Amino acid sequence: MVLTVKLGARSYPITFERGVLGRIGEHVNLDRKVMIVTDDGVPAQYAQQLLAQCPQGFVHTVHMGEGAKSFPVFEALCTALLEHGFTRRDLVIGLGGGVVGDLSGFAAASFMRGIDFVGIPTTTLSQIDSSVGGKMAINLAGVKNIIGAFHQPRAVFIDGDVLKTLPPRHFSNGLAEAVKMGFIADPEIIRLFEADDWRSHLDEIIYRAIAAKARVVEIDETEQNERKSLNFGHTIGHGIESAGQLSDLYHGECVGLGMLYFFGDEALRARCERILDKLGLPTHTEVDKDAVYAALTHDKKGDGTAVSVVKVDEVGGYRLEKMRYDDIRALL
C-alpha cells in the first residue's frame, strides 16, 4: 500500500509493506553513494540487509539515545559524508527510531544545503509521528529540537516486521500518538483500539494514523494553524516530560497522560483511559504538579499569560482554545 504525502514539488510516497526493508532497491535508486545511518540499539541485521542492496553503501552507527541528537554526533556524521565524497546526487537513509531519523534527516538537510533523504522508521513512534512532517532537528544546551530544518524525505518505508524486535515499552509508547490521531481526526482508529483483537489491526491503525497526520501536514506544512491540532495531549504532556525526567517517562506516555486533561466530557476521558490502560500506558503519575506547572510555563509556546490548547469534545474532532496558565494550574 502506498500513501502519497501531497506537498507539490516536495511530494513523496510512504510505502507500507511487511518485508520491504529487503526490497528498498525496487523503489529507490540505490546505485549511488548511500549513507545508512542507524544506532547501536537497532538490530544490526537491518542495516546489513539494506547495505547488501547498495553497491556503494556505508553504515554509520551512532550510540543510541537522545544524546545522539547533538552537535558532536552531527559533526561526525557530516564529516563521514565529506570524507566519503558524498555529493548532491547521493543519498542518506535514516534506519532507526526518531533519534536516528532526526539526526540523519538534519544532516541530509544541511550537507551541501540539502541532499536526498529516505526514512525507514523502526519504532512505532517514528513510524506514526516522524515519517510525516519533514521536521528534522538536534538538541542544544538541553533544549530539545532547537536547531533544525524542514526537509521532506524522497520516500518513507513502513515495514511492520521490524517492530517485532522493538521492546514492549517502546512499542506502546509510540501507539499513544496513534490514539491521539484517533481522537482528533479518525474515529475508526479508536474503534480499532477498542476491539478485543486490536493487535491484529496494528497495520491498519498505523496506516490510518499516518494518513490522518498527512492530511493535516498537507494543509499546513510549516505549522501555521491546522498543525496545532497535533499538539493534543502535548501541552501538559511536555510539562510532565520535562518535570518527570527523574521518573523517566517516555514521550508517548506523557502525551497519553496529557490528553486526559482535555476531553470535553467524562465519558470520553474514560474511553481514552481504558485504551491507554489496555496498551500498557500510564493513566496517572506521581510527578510533582508544581514541577509540571513550572516546566510548562517555561515552554516556548504561548504569550506568557495564556497558551493555545487542543480540546476534544467528540471522537474525531477538536477545537483550539486559548487557556490561561492559571486555569491550567487549576486543571492539574
Ligand SMILES: NC(=O)c1ccc[n+]([C@@H]2O[C@H](COP(=O)([O-])OP(=O)(O)OC[C@H]3O[C@@H](n4cnc5c(N)ncnc54)[C@H](O)[C@@H]3O)[C@@H](O)[C@H]2O)c1
Ligand atoms: N521529527 C519529528 O517529527 C519527530 C516526531 C516525534 C518524535 N521525534 C523525535 O523522536 C525521538 C524519539 O524517537 P523514538 O521514540 O523512536 O526513540 P529512539 O529513536 O531513541 O528509539 C528507541 C529505542 O529503540 C531502539 N530501536 C529502534 N528500532 C528498534 C527495533 N526495530 N528493534 C529494537 N530496538 C529498536 C533504539 O536503538 C532506541 O534505543 C525524540 O528525539 C523526538 O524528539 C521527532
Ligand SMILES: [Zn+2]
Ligand atoms: Zn508527540
